[in-house]
Amino acid sequence: MTDRRGRQLLRPEISSTRATFLELFFDLVFVFALTRVSLRLVDGAGASAAGLAAEIARTGVLFLALWLLWSITTWVTSRYEPERSVIQFVVVGSMFGAMVMAVALPGAFEGRALPFVLAYLTVMVGRPLVIATAMRSHPRRTVPLQLAAWAAVGAVPWLAGAFAPDQLRLPLWVLALAIDGTGLVLGWPLPRLGAARASGWLIAGEHLADRYQQIFLISLGETILVIGLTYSGTDFTANRAGAFTVAFVTTALLWRIYFHRAGHVLAEALRVARSPGRLGASVAATHLVIVVGVLSTAVGYELVIVHPFGRMDPAWLVFVVGGPAIFLAARARFEYEIFGRVSWSRWGGLLALLLLAPVLTLGPPMVALAAVAATLAGVAIADGWRSRRRTPELPASPLLHGEAGGGDYHRTP
Incomplete structure (x- = not known):
């Protein structure tokens, strides 16, 4: 029974390939968030060369955190059935977290560091735990648990940076992003469980x-x-x-x-x-x-x-x-x-x-x-x-016909 419930959470091959209205609603937050990113850069454009470089680095860290949140949410809705109430709850929760991050972004390296970090970590740690719980005893529930474990490790420098003096915040948050990014690239490997690289997933x-x-x-x-x-x-x-x-x-x-x-x-x-x-x-x-x-x-x-x-x-x-x-x-x-x-x-x-x-x-x-x-x-x-006057080209990517990476259709985060 529990395996059947977990399997129902996975996106079937007959599911619509179009983005749902909820996902489009989720994207509205990023219109606002990306505007906050560009305005922060505009504010730093009048600084010296060294000051501008520092502002680009700080803004880049904040943007990459937003990008990771959006990107992983996108992969979640490509692998889980977005019409299920659990996945809708996850998307709405991620949307609220992104909204808090966007509001805090202009002052995230100043007085709003903690709200930015807490919103990010709540999504990155909480989202896979909710999915793993909903998967019950389905064998694929280990993958979201791997995501949660890596996010928890990355939470240490994220939180340390939020409480650290201003001069230490950037290097600590760069370390945190390096952990999150390494987990994504390597497939969040854990002892005995191995890795679950995204390149091996058969997604929608x-x-x-x-x-x-x-x-x-x-x-x-x-x-x-x-x-x-x-x-x-x-x-x-x-x-x-x-x-x-x-x-x-x-x-x-x-x-x-x-x-x-x-x-x-x-x-x-x-x-x-x-x-x-x-x-x-x-x-x-x-x-x-x-x-x-x-x-x-x-x-x-x-x-x-x-x-x-x-x-x-x-x-x-x-x-x-x-x-x-x-x-x-x-x-x-x-x-x-x-x-x-x-x-x-x-x-x-x-x-x-x-x-x-x-x-x-x-x-x-x-x-x-x-x-x-x-x-x-x-x-x-x-x-x-x-x-002009040529037949439209068809996809011919060198990546189209590689090995599937050993995953099956339900190899999912």
């Missing part, structure tokens, strides 16, 4: 593709929020109107470049993969970098809209040019994951941005953003030209 691949496409769109939505809020909060001058327009066009180009073929056929690639978990784990890492690139670009938007023809601070190019460059590099990897090749336009666009960066320090921010938009437009046009 099309659902996973849907979720990663959605988090990309959420990051684009965050850029729209930044563009609109920044422009509406300034004087409506012709210069700022121009920056507002170029920023919007840049976001539209990011959308176009992402979805041109590779983003469009991601679901099909995961559906036909012998080991969707292996491809899914690789795509997850790529989308992390893609989202970082988009968020960095959003920071650049705000700086340019506020100071379109002011003095260019060379540090601003980290966001104005660096964000799109990160996006293109990650998008090149994404193309390889899906088709086993990389278009020359990706490398050409990336090289152009890197070569232009030193020259762009000599002009105003608006010129830099316009150069970025022109480069991305060139990539998008090259993509369209390459696909």
Whole structure:
């Protein structure tokens, strides 16, 4: 009886591959959370080079904690039946935890460290324990227990950092993230139980593709929020109107470049993969970098809209040019994951941005953003030209036909 109840919690192969309304509701928190991340970076953009580097490191730690929470929730709903009340409870609880983290994020390295950490740990430790309890005596209940055990180990430096002096908080939290990340990569190994690497799971691949496409769109939505809020909060001058327009066009180009073929056929690639978990784990890492690139670009938007023809601070190019460059590099990897090749336009666009960066320090921010938009437009046009009068490509990833990793359909976290 208990095995049957646990088996009913697992996602059947006939389950809908579309994201549920609850998952879309869950994503709304991350629109707010990603805005908090970008605003924190904007606040640090005026600091010295050393100060900006420190702020990027601190914000990066906070963002990675949010990303781990979102990503593992996504894998949970790809492996467990999201219509079950237990899984819905887990998703809503994760949503509340993410909301608390987002609210605490602007002051997480100052006076709000403890609320941020407690919200994160409650989700990361509590969620797998709830799932393990619901699984009863099903043999797969050991995997969520492994997740909980690793999260409990990582909780030590997380909590120590929350109570430690300010100068020790960053290294302690970097250690905590290293533990959490190592557990994810290695499959949360424990003595006698071994490892349960995500690359070996046979998950609902099309659902996973849907979720990663959605988090990309959420990051684009965050850029729209930044563009609109920044422009509406300034004087409506012709210069700022121009920056507002170029920023919007840049976001539209990011959308176009992402979805041109590779983003469009991601679901099909995961559906036909012998080991969707292996491809899914690789795509997850790529989308992390893609989202970082988009968020960095959003920071650049705000700086340019506020100071379109002011003095260019060379540090601003980290966001104005660096964000799109990160996006293109990650998008090149994404193309390889899906088709086993990389278009020359990706490398050409990336090289152009890197070569232009030193020259762009000599002009105003608006010129830099316009150069970025022109480069991305060139990539998008090259993509369209390459696909003209050709049969749409089918997925041909080197990761599609690898070994399944020894797991069965119910090898689940």
